[in-house]
Amino acid sequence: MHVVATAGHVDHGKSSLVRALTGRDPDRYAEEKRRGLTLDLGYAWTDLPGAGQVAFVDVPGHERFVPTMLAGVGPVPVALFVVAADGGWMPQSAEHLAALDALGVRHGLLVVTRADLADPADATAEALAELRGGSLRDVPAVACSVVTGAGLDDVRAALAAVLARVPSPDPAAPVRFWVDRSFSVTGAGTVVTGTLPAGAVAVGDELRLGERTVHVRGVQSLEHPVPRAQGVARVALNLRGVDRRDVRRGDALLTPGTHVRTDVVDLRVGATADDAADDTAGDVAAADLPPELVVHVGSAAVPAHVRPLGADLVRLRLGSALPLVVGDRLLLRDPARHEVLGPGTVLDVDPPPLRRRGAAAARAAELADVRGPDAASELRRRKVLRGSRLREMGVPVAGTPVVGDWYADPGFWAQCRARLRPLVAAFAAADPLQPGPTLEQVRRDLALPDLDLVTALVAEPLRVRGGRVVERTDDLPPAVERSVAAVLADLAGAPFTAPDVERLRELRLGRAELAAAVRAGRLAKVAEGIVLAPGWADRAVEALRAVPQPFSASDAKRALSTSRRVAVPLLEALDAAGRTARGADDRRRLTGR
Numbered sequence: 001m002h003v004v005a006t007a008g009h010v011d012h013g014k015s016s017l018v019r020a021l022t023g024r025d026p027d028r029y030a031e032e033k034r035r036g037l038t039l040d041l042g043y044a045w046t047d048l049p050g051a052g053q054v055a056f057v058d059v060p061g062h063e064r065f066v067p068t069m070l071a072g073v074g075p076v077p078v079a080l081f082v083v084a085a086d087g088g089w090m091p092q093s094a095e096h097l098a099a100l101d102a103l104g105v106r107h108g109l110l111v112v113t114r115a116d117l118a119d120p121a122d123a124t125a126e127a128l129a130e131l132r133g134g135s136l137r138d139v140p141a142v143a144c145s146v147v148t149g150a151g152l153d154d155v156r157a158a159l160a161a162v163l164a165r166v167p168s169p170d171p172a173a174p175v176r177f178w179v180d181r182s183f184s185v186t187g188a189g190t191v192v193t194g195t196l197p198a199g200a201v202a203v204g205d206e207l208r209l210g211e212r213t214v215h216v217r218g219v220q221s222l223e224h225p226v227p228r229a230q231g232v233a234r235v236a237l238n239l240r241g242v243d244r245r246d247v248r249r250g251d252a253l254l255t256p257g258t259h260v261r262t263d264v265v266d267l268r269v270g271a272t273a274d275d276a277a278d279d280t281a282g283d284v285a286a287a288d289l290p291p292e293l294v295v296h297v298g299s300a301a302v303p304a305h306v307r308p309l310g311a312d313l314v315r316l317r318l319g320s321a322l323p324l325v326v327g328d329r330l331l332l333r334d335p336a337r338h339e340v341l342g343p344g345t346v347l348d349v350d351p352p353p354l355r356r357r358g359a360a361a362a363r364a365a366e367l368a369d370v371r372g373p374d375a376a377s378e379l380r381r382r383k384v385l386r387g388s389r390l391r392e393m394g395v396p397v398a399g400t401p402v403v404g405d406w407y408a409d410p411g412f413w414a415q416c417r418a419r420l421r422p423l424v425a426a427f428a429a430a431d432p433l434q435p436g437p438t439l440e441q442v443r444r445d446l447a448l449p450d451l452d453l454v455t456a457l458v459a460e461p462l463r464v465r466g467g468r469v470v471e472r473t474d475d476l477p478p479a480v481e482r483s484v485a486a487v488l489a490d491l492a493g494a495p496f497t498a499p500d501v502e503r504l505r506e507l508r509l510g511r512a513e514l515a516a517a518v519r520a521g522r523l524a525k526v527a528e529g530i531v532l533a534p535g536w537a538d539r540a541v542e543a544l545r546a547v548p549q550p551f552s553a554s555d556a557k558r559a560l561s562t563s564r565r566v567a568v569p570l571l572e573a574l575d576a577a578g579r580t581a582r583g584a585d586d587r588r589r590l591t592g593r
Contacts, residue, residue: 001221001233002048002163003195005057007100008082009090013113013146015042017082018056020146021156022046043193043234045222050160055222055234056080057195076195077166077232079108080159081136083127085143086118094130098340101134102331107166108139109159116145169198169231174258175207176323177235178298179251184244188218192247193236194299199255201237202228207253210261214241214253250300252323259323260349260393266315266367267330267344284342286314289332293341296331297322307354310364314344315351324349325394326373345372348381349393375399379409384449403456413457416446420457424469432477433516436470466519476520483507484517491533496540496562496570498530527569540570541579541590550587 006014019025024044042058057076079100083093100108110127112120120143131137142158144151181193201207205216218238221229229235237253252259270284286308295304295318303319328346333339347370354360370377373395379385387397387405402408408416423445427437437445442454458464462471476484486507487499499507504514514531517523523531540560544551547559557567571588574580580588 001053003232004078005076007096009092012084014082016146051163085114085120085123088123102343110141112143115143173198174255175199177253180299182247190239190244196231196235198231200230214239261321262349263318263321266348266351269344294333383412384408433512436468496560498566550589
């Protein structure tokens with residue numbers, strides 16, 4: 001399907017032309033028919049030879065209804081620009097052209113109507129001259145009369161040729177379906193209509209509407225139920241999970257996990273790299289913008305406060321959050337002067353706050369080279385980001401993640417790796433009894449958002465041990481090493497006579513020093529306050545082999561030449577390790593392990 005929006009001055013015959021091309025009346029309301037004006041969006045469709053199904057969005061031409069016109073044109077890629085032969089170029093012709101320029105609509109057809117009332121040559125020449133300065137500079141022109149039917153076949157043929165050149169949208173693109181009408185149907189519930197610009201919607205799909213999840217109960221296209229609709233298409237969706245009063249024009253249905261709902265954006269105003277050098281959309285500058293304006297995107301229109309950042313860079317604080325992505329093209333309009341100011345291209349949908357003096361100028365310098373969605377540019381500014389967040393922001397993910405779904409700017413990642421070893425060394429110097437900083441301490445010091453990123457940075461000679469990043473695993477401070485050597489000397493003659501509290505105090509081995517010695521593998525902890533030489537379990541089992549099986553705790557105490565203070569926790573440790581088995585009578589036997 002193709003979708004085409006009308007454009008042009010009020011009462012120049014847009015609705016009449018659509019009616020002549022489709023055989024359907026796009027005006028839906030009695031008031032529109034009575035006054036002969038389109039007051040709201042109208043729809044009609046036909047099978048156009050050489051193009052297939054074509055749906056027309058008929059927009060109002062009166063200046064009071066420009067926001068309604070923009071709601072209809074916003075998601076549509078092709079314009080049918082109408083100028084009356086007996087009226088020529090008019091004020092709303094210019095405003096509609098400015099809107100199409102700002103929206104970047106490049107495909108269209110100029111139709112000069114009422115050729116039965118005046119020679120269309122002058123109106124055609126005048127309109128083409130106006131169009132040359134904008135995005136529709138290369139459109140063909142056709143004259144016709146809906147009264148006599150003259151030229152209508154030429155309009156159909158020219159429109160079919162235009163539509164053949166329109167690029168096909170991506171059927172796999174995320175859905176962003178801007179609602180332009182919502183209502184209730186008895187027995188069905190809430191129904192919304194709109195233009196689906198890309199992607200596809202099917203019965204049973206789950207979509208996001210603001211903060212809620214809704215389900216698609218039914219899909220209609222051109223008043224016929226279909227299992228699936230693919231953009232570009234005029235679509236009606238029957239929704240489950242939302243009341244008709246909770247969805248209105250300007251809301252958007254989204255593929256879950258896509259688009260960022262934001263009320264603050266940074267954007268570049270004026271022409272983009274895709275615009276021609278002489279495009280009038282490039283005339284707007286940040287300094288020309290009023291402090292308050294209205295932003296149009298899709299079918300939405302929201303007020304916004306403007307904060308200039310640089311010559312062509314501004315920050316907008318939106319009156320309500322919109323689902324946007326980097327690269328979105330917004331239309332900026334001054335409602336007080338009834339003037340389309342121009343386009344703005346979204347550069348950041350999640351910008352940092354500007355709190356310090358000079359922050360705006362620094363931000364402008366940061367965005368100076370940004371032109372659209374680019375993962376490398378995004379990572380340079382944000383340092384590290386999940387791929388899912390990049391995709392949500394509309395930025396294509398490239399390269400290899402550093403860990404999991406995390407992507408990092410190469411320069412920032414190299415800096416983090418270079419800082420890690422000195423950080424660990426400084427920690428060890430400040431607290432020699434600790435083997436190294438915890439993963440959480442490193443995460444905070446390097447300003448990383450996730451512990452997995454710390455683990456990914458660790459490389460030889462560093463390692464992760466016991467939740468800490470360590471480099472030295474065997475060394476102890478000299479004073480602690482001397483005290484540990486004294487304990488080991490004591491144990492050499494009596495391997496199961498653990499040093500008591502007095503001996504440990506004499507050697508200045510407190511809880512922290514003992515823990516450091518255990519971590520370094522110099523001592524082994526049997527139980528709280530009981531330390532022996534490494535390998536004590538094997539030696540104990542060997543000594544207990546000479547004891548008749550099963551044996552009591554007293555038997556073990558004598559075999560090990562130790563006290564009950566040591567023997568009981570030692571046997572419990574052997575039980576826990578599966579080296580001994582304890583019977584119902586509290587006697588034990590070796591298990592053979």
